[in-house]
Amino acid sequence: MNAPAALPARSRKARGGPRTDAATRPGLHLRLPFWGAIAFLYIPILVVVAMSFNASSNLFSWSGFSLQWYAEVFRSPDILAALGNTLIVAAAAAVLATALGTLTAVGIHRHTSGGLIRAIAIAPAMLPDLLLAIGLLSLFTLLNFTLGLLSVILAHTVFAMAFVTAIVLARLAQVDPSLEEASRDLGASPGRTLLKVTLPQLGPAIISGALLSFTLSLDEFVIAFFTTSPTVSTLPINIYSMVRFGVSPEINALATMLLGLTVLAVLGTQRLTKIADSL
Amino acid sequence: MSVPRSAASGAFWRRRLAGLPLLGPGMVFLFVLAVLPVALVTVYAFFERGRFGGVEFNFTLDNFARLADPLYLGVVLKSILIAGTATGIALLIGYPAALFIARLPRRWRTLALIAVLLPFWTNFLIRTYAWILLLNNAGWINQGLSWLGITSEPVHMLYTEPAVVVGLVYMYLPLMILPLYASLVSHDPQLTEAAVNLGSSPFRVFRTITLPLSAPGALTGCIFVFVPAMGNFIIPELIGGGKTVLIGNLIRDQFLKARDWPFGAALALVMTAFLVLLLVLQQRASRAVSEGKTPKEVKP
Numbered sequence: 410m411n412a413p414a415a416l417p418a419r420s421r422k423a424r425g426g427p428r429t430d431a432a433t434r435p436g437l438h439l440r441l442p443f444w445g446a447i448a449f450l451y452i453p454i455l456v457v458v459a460m461s462f463n464a465s466s467n468l469f470s471w472s473g474f475s476l477q478w479y480a481e482v483f484r485s486p487d488i489l490a491a492l493g494n495t496l497i498v499a500a501a502a503a504v505l506a507t508a509l510g511t512l513t514a515v516g517i518h519r520h521t522s523g524g525l526i527r528a529i530a531i532a533p534a535m536l537p538d539l540l541l542a543i544g545l546l547s548l549f550t551l552l553n554f555t556l557g558l559l560s561v562i563l564a565h566t567v568f569a570m571a572f573v574t575a576i577v578l579a580r581l582a583q584v585d586p587s588l589e590e591a592s593r594d595l596g597a598s599p600g601r602t603l604l605k606v607t608l609p610q611l612g613p614a615i616i617s618g619a620l621l622s623f624t625l626s627l628d629e630f631v632i633a634f635f636t637t638s639p640t641v642s643t644l645p646i647n648i649y650s651m652v653r654f655g656v657s658p659e660i661n662a663l664a665t666m667l668l669g670l671t672v673l674a675v676l677g678t679q680r681l682t683k684i685a686d687s688l
Numbered sequence: 689m690s691v692p693r694s695a696a697s698g699a700f701w702r703r704r705l706a707g708l709p710l711l712g713p714g715m716v717f718l719f720v721l722a723v724l725p726v727a728l729v730t731v732y733a734f735f736e737r738g739r740f741g742g743v744e745f746n747f748t749l750d751n752f753a754r755l756a757d758p759l760y761l762g763v764v765l766k767s768i769l770i771a772g773t774a775t776g777i778a779l780l781i782g783y784p785a786a787l788f789i790a791r792l793p794r795r796w797r798t799l800a801l802i803a804v805l806l807p808f809w810t811n812f813l814i815r816t817y818a819w820i821l822l823l824n825n826a827g828w829i830n831q832g833l834s835w836l837g838i839t840s841e842p843v844h845m846l847y848t849e850p851a852v853v854v855g856l857v858y859m860y861l862p863l864m865i866l867p868l869y870a871s872l873v874s875h876d877p878q879l880t881e882a883a884v885n886l887g888s889s890p891f892r893v894f895r896t897i898t899l900p901l902s903a904p905g906a907l908t909g910c911i912f913v914f915v916p917a918m919g920n921f922i923i924p925e926l927i928g929g930g931k932t933v934l935i936g937n938l939i940r941d942q943f944l945k946a947r948d949w950p951f952g953a954a955l956a957l958v959m960t961a962f963l964v965l966l967l968v969l970q971q972r973a974s975r976a977v978s979e980g981k982t983p984k985e986v987k988p
Binding site: 442450510515526532564631664668 | 707709710711713714715717718720721722723724725726728729732742781782784785787788789791800802803804806807809810811812813814815816817818819820821822824826827828831858861862865915916918919921922925926936939940943944949952953956959960963
């Protein structure tokens with residue numbers, strides 16, 4: 410538990426007395442808050458995971474191992490429909506946001522000097538989600554746009570695109586401009602330069618942007634809640650109504666599966682970015 | 689990708705126009721689906737509510753005047769108080785934790801950081817739901833307390849204001865730790881080492897070097913926690929049992945229940961203006977700190 414505290418490089422100082430110690434390496438007064446924070450962050454999640462395998466429907470006492478709540482989840486047509494909707498929305502929003510965000514980032518990097526367009530492109534990621542949610546609801550209502558899957562996809566694309574733009578812009582700042590210049594000097598058209606030189610260099614950033622968009626959309630509740638119709642619900646909306654109705658063991662099972670999915674997505678992003686980086 | 693080749697004569701215009709196919713789609717999209725919605729909310733805030741929901745286009749300032757009503761003013765103040773308390777507690781927990789991570793050997797740092805951030809990537813509603821299991825009268829905390837013999841009767845925790853604060857701290861703690869860590873890890877360790885070698889006490893080193901240098905990070909962390917905490921309406925509803933009404937709940941209800949969109953829009957505008965003001969102040973403050981008499985200038 411306290412293994413990380415051992416610092417070989419500075420061990421010569423470890424014997425220097427408690428005073429020097431405290432300023433140069435983590436002492437108990439820092440170790441305790443850290444592990445406290447970790448416990449605080451993980452215990453609630455672990456309780457949910459543990460109770461998802463509980464045989465009884467009582468959420469507050471353990472009565473043996475069972476997978477029945479997982480079976481229950483897959484038998485619920487509501488949850489399955491919501492899962493389908495969530496995946497459609499997340500995939501569509503990720504594709505749209507990645508395409509639009511990448512183009513916008515390259516455009517901003519190459520063709521703008523001022524910060525206005527950049528600010529507009531990044532703003533949706535900073536705005537309170539509630540403001541964007543009521544704004545989009547107002548817009549869709551004003552235009553008589555039918556609320557449903559498409560409206561949620563468009564709404565999710567707005568903020569996901571901002572994240573993609575930010576990530577790709579950060580990567581563009583590190584890209585060597587002389588490669589693009591060389592391509593142009595050698596007679597490649599701007600379009601060809603974009604496809605053959607710029608985009609391949611942006612690979613890792615585009616992949617992380619797409620995966621981030623997908624994960625963000627998968628988890629997003631507030632904006633989806635405001636921009637969907639009562640008959641079309643995503644998984645977070647479904648969980649919300651289930652929790653509001655009362656706690657139930659199926660939520661534990663559903664939650665555990667979502668947790669697993671998120672951990673996989675985060676690890677996958679890391680792995681993919683590493684692979685793309687080494688290309 | 690189509691690029692208008694013969695569209696312009698000068699290199700300048702060619703550069704400008706070449707940007708169109710790149711910037712055009714994104715800008716049109718953002719104009720319709722981000723700029724227009726925010727503009728609509730702004731405009732709606734100055735009109736009357738329609739009889740059956742929606743908006744009646746008669747100019748009025750009543751929506752803002754209603755904010756002075758003690759009922760609504762109380763909600764706004766309580767939102768600031770609760771989000772502020774949660775931010776303060778998150779800072780108190782997050783600061784030493786971030787300092788710990790920053791002082792770990794490099795290979796442990798990433799691992800510790802992922803450990804802190806991973807819960808943030810798990811679904812928001814699930815993490816809220818988890819606290820219902822913990823805080824319930826028959827829940828796990830009460831079971832633990834009575835097992836330890838501390839309490840004989842269940843402590844009523846769920847559906848109280850402190851429970852809402854705990855939920856908010858839990859939700860946004862990683863957002864406090866991340867910027868704090870980033871600012872703490874970028875310090876030159878030679879500064880503290882020099883101070884220690886020159887005989888400063890650990891507390892003095894912390895007070896005169898570590899603390900001022902990490903102030904911008906702490907400010908960013910506070911903003912990262914305060915901003916989403918203030919507009920959150922799910923935690924007050926699910927953990928606060930709907931008894932604690934915050935500004936987010938009020939806005940939601942104006943749009944989805946009371947059907948008073950103009951008042952909801954006015955509330956959202958006031959909230960956003962307040963948050964933007966905080967952001968501006970934070971930028972000013974961190975610029976002042978990094979330009980001011982900080983030990984950074986001593987850096988070789």
